Amino acid sequence: MGLSPVIWQFLVKWMVNFAIIPPEASKIAPQVDALLVFMTLVSLVGLVLVGLLITGFSILYRRDKHPVATQIEGSTLLEATWTIIPLGLFLVMFVWGSVLYFRIYTPPPNAMNIYVVGKQWMWKAEHPGGQHEINSLHVPNDRPIQLTLISQDVFHSFSIPAFRVKREAIPGRYTTVWFEATTPGTYHLFCTQYCGTQHSGMIGEVDVLTPEDYQKWLAGSTSGVSLAQNGERLFASLSCNACHNGQPDARGPSLADVYGSKLMLTTGSPVLVDEAYLRQAILNPSAHITQGYAPIMPTYQGQISEEGVISLVEYIKNLSSNYRVQQTLNTTALLPEQPDKPSGKQPAGAAGAQGVPKP
């Protein structure tokens, strides 16, 4: 054989590790694969059927054997058959697929939330405890994890083939996806939405750890400042507390326990306060004015990075009293700009803590 040894080596390696689906490392993966197998089988049957019809008729009715064609108009019965059977099968796939879709995109309420910010060309993960990662994601197994995604520039797409989940990270809005990893190990993380020059370099690893290893990892990688703490600092340094301080004469609404509540807007319609709403209210405040307040809040668009917004959102989510807001109100002006704590290995942690966009 004239095949070069290199190609041989590849072929052998490929056949040894032959697979047509990636490892099933999440709870949803076997369910998705079941539908994939079903659809593959139906497709094979359909393809074989069409192939048999074509070859069978070609042999039976070739001109040598069948010199004169018999003219046939058609057959309503047959046509109804091959309308209804495919339609039925497609509808089964539709229902089955939709059930899976709702499962993949409806996070359970007890899911642990991790923020992921996409940018050209890296993934930045922000854990609530203040761990920052780039192009890698550490998660514990057997625990539902929700990812809240956003992009700070173009569309990206966060894909973990081994978990069978994928979600676009879109500029200007949060999207979510969740999964429950089952098998500890290291899996591919891809950006699958074309995002420019280094699109194929925007890859990383998802490390699924056992709960004990995960605790070790958490302790070893924290930057020392949790997202909420960082948010509190930003809240003060951006002077949010000048208005949102919960005092009776405050010019802005109190933010304690606002997360998850229904706010009445000046338009007269109520709105549910979730992450997306909080983000919008910070960056584009004039779009939603709470009833009873004047539209005086300036926009923070362009003055605060996506990580900064995430910290603020995380802070407001966990804010249950205005006590500390009022405490800091009188002292922040005197505090010097706090230097970044050395976060060890992740430089993005520093940028996130400051909340100011990088050039």
Next chain:
Amino acid sequence: MSTIVSLPDQATAQIPKRNYITNENGLMSWLLTGDHKRIAMLYLISITFFFFIGGALAGLIRLELLTPQSDLMASDTYNKIFTMHGVVMIFLFLVPSVPATLGNFLIPIMIGAKDLAFPKINLLSWYLYLAGGAMTLMAMITGGVDTGWTFTTPMSTHFSNTNVITTGLAIFVAGFSSIFTGLNFIVTIHKMRAPGMTWFKLPLFCWAHYAASILMVLGTPVLAITLVLVVLERTIGIGVFDPTKGGDPILFQHLFWFYSHPAVYIMILPGMGVISEVISTFSRKRVFGYTAVAFSSVAIAVFGFFVWAHHMFIMGVSNYAVLVFSLLTMLVAVPSAIKIFNWAFTLYKGSITFETPMLYAFGFMGLFTIGGLTGVFLGASGTDIHLTETYFIVAHFHFVMVGGMLMAFLSGVHFWWPKMTGRMYPEKISQLAAVVTFIGFNFTFFPQFLLGMLGMPRRYAAYPPEFQVLNVFSTAGASILGVGYLLPIIYLIWSLKYGEIAGNNPWQATGLEWQIQSPPLTENFTQIPIVTQDVYDYEWLEHQKAHEVTHVG
């Protein structure tokens, strides 16, 4: 008597002295022609030119993907190449391929008219196409564009510093050529049918083109608007798609796919028309369930407009919107299934021969079936999450567009080549080309389904090494496929001079186009025919033949 009847008419045939090619001479007589047949030939030459440009770019993509590293070219170059491959193949080859060449040539003849309704608009459409093509080439030569053919915002509006504006305007201009072609077909089919040519006597080729024309006329303007908005956003920052100005990048996705999904049907429907004609002719039998096939084209056109958001299942559109669009997507798959089975049953009790057009048509049916069924994998929202944006998508649409449409185009070009040029193509080598194309195609694109299942993302200049073996298969297949595409261009040009003389009706087909001389007169018919026979009426044809022979005798 019977010996005379069985003589194929090309044995005694000669190229008619007066025909649309010899009618006038000189370059200007071609460049300023209003004759739909000459315009079709102009289109044929230009789209072939762009096909080979797009094909060369595809070759470069496959070469780069031979190894996991991005070593043949920088990733920027790779991005520009796949963008240009997509733009050229979709807007400058697939969209005009069958309609602007075969459709232009045949629709007036098939319905018994002397030309299209608006000959000058038809010529204008070719010039617009050329202008669009020239602008695209200019964009490519002066640095290229790297947004992908989908022009996703804000990539295209804010983050790419390549020739987005030139390319966008090129597609805008080429879009008008498509609108004009569609408009011409709709008016012609409505108003210029010969006496007796009722709607249900129209060849299925015309039905398919009619459906595709509606999509062109209603869909293309939306693409034009969208591209103008991209250009305006890029130049003066109007902020329609920019979230920091209150715009919404998802809006771009809606607008873009509102055209670009129907565009898939613009590309495939005319190909389906070709397959109906070819299968019927080489089985000597009317198409099984004519009405079902005709209305399935219309159904595809109608449903095709309401499935666009299935390109956005993972983009954060509402879960309930996903339900609706997933359901509609399943519905649009049904008419395609109907067509496949109707074609298969057209063979039943036929009298089948296996000339090149028929082989390509068989290739179409096999590959389109795979392409269609894998579309269902993507239409089901739960599996779409895993498969979308991977090589599964790439394989799926290449099975439909290349395995489907390109096979149909080649089938049609071979089928009507005798009519267009008056000469036969060489049969044996072209059958070989059809088989080589089929094998090469499967080798190239089938491994990509597996790659997609494994999760390899599309548009990657470099990829993890475990995907290499399948990529090597794919690249090897692409080289076979390349041979399959080069063969026809060589022997078809050869046949212009050395091919056997075809005669009026070498296939003994029933369409009106086969009842006139090859190549046709400029005015197609010396007198407008009065259509009494049914569509695909092989008994009428037999009778006609016998009648002619007795008449001569």
